[in-house]
Amino acid sequence: MSRRVAVVVASVAVVLGAAAMVWWWTSTADRASAPRDIAQVYLTALEQGDIDTIQEVRRGSLSPLAIDAFAGADHIVDARIDDVVVDGDEGAVTASAELAGERRPLQFAVIGDSDGWKVAGDDLGELSASTTPGAAVTMGDAVVEADTVVDVLPAVYPVVAVPEEVLSGRTDAAITPQQTVHVVVETELAAGAVDAVQRAVDAWAEACTVSAQSVPASCGFDVPWPADFTSIASIDYRIDAYPSVADLGVDGVLVASDGVLVATVRGQAREGDEPRTYRTDDWMMRGAITFDGAQLVIRAF
Known part of the structure; x- marks a missing residue:
């Protein structure tokens, strides 16, 4: 090998060695800073309410309830990273932020693999x-x-x-x-509770007065048609006044009173063939106020 060739080969070796050292130093520096960087991205996303970024930097998915809850939450303020201790592919993050006017600790882990670093999932x-x-x-x-x-x-x-x-x-x-x-x-x-319950009572009354061939149960009225008919074809109703909710006791007895109802009955009359009307001036509906999830439910007595 000539001296010139040897010098060139040596120069290439030196350049490659330097490049390797730069790559090793850069990758090592990136690996050392990556846990802190991902923690900072996560904390910033928490501050901004950025649920998409939060899900990108976390291991594991959030439940739909968690996502909806976070959408209506007051987010952390002035998040700060105090320390990140890295041991191999694991890092322990010590941070803090203001919640409800008080600075509180935030501690969570980050984990690294071939895909990079992510929040470990112990942040919830x-x-x-x-x-x-x-x-x-x-x-x-x-x-x-x-x-x-x-x-x-x-x-x-x-x-x-x-x-x-x-x-x-x-x-x-x-x-x-x-x-x-x-x-x-x-x-x-609530201030509008009586009005809300009254709307529920009105809906109950409407359901009770759908045209039918019999008198509904648990609706607070009767139609004494047997005295005038041997059989009936239909009963049609007209509400002149809905039973009114005057007072309210939550999870107690509900009483709605002073309703006015007119029922028109058609069928096989004992005398004649004309329909008959029956009027109730003291229509009263009674039940219990309960709740099914976020819904008001009136259970009829």
């Missing part, structure tokens, strides 16, 4: 709520059955009794990673 807390009366609440924008545990992202969640047109009650829950919180929503009747 557990939130549940109970309410009496009522059978459900909203957590953020999610409707959740009472006492159901939902894994949620770090945020402040408004927990509200439902249905809101009948019930009034709210509390806020600040959730951090690995935290378990159960809240009790103190509930009372």
Whole structure:
């Protein structure tokens, strides 16, 4: 080998060696900074309510309830990374942020593999709520059955009794990673509760007065047609006044009174063949107010 060729080969070796050192240093530096970078991206997404980015940088999927709850939550403020301790392909992140006006710790793990670094999935807390009366609440924008545990992202969640047109009650829950919180929503009747129940009573009355061949049960009225007919073909109803809800006791007895109802009966009359009308001036409907999830339910007596 000539001296010139040897020099060229040596130069190539030096260049390749330098390139390898640069690649090794760069990849090592990137690997060292990547856990902190992904943690920062995650925290920024929490601050901004960016659920798409949050799901991209996390391992594991969020439940639909968690996504809806986060959409209506108050997000963290002024998130700061205090430390990231990396051991191989695992990193422990120590951070903090303001939730509900108080700085709180946020601790979670990051994991690296051939696809890069991601938040490990231990970033969620557990939130549940109970309410009496009522059978459900909203957590953020999610409707959740009472006492159901939902894994949620770090945020402040408004927990509200439902249905809101009948019930009034709210509390806020600040959730951090690995935290378990159960809240009790103190509930009372909402300002428009009587109107909401009256609408339900009106719907009940409408259902009771559909044209039929018999008198419905549990509707608070009777049509004494047997005295005038041997059989009937139809009963048609006209509501002149709906039973009125004067007072209300939640999860108690409902009484709606002073309704006026006219029933027209056609059939085989004992005398003549003309239809007969029957009028009730004291139509009263009685039942119990209950709740099925976020729905008001009146159970007829």
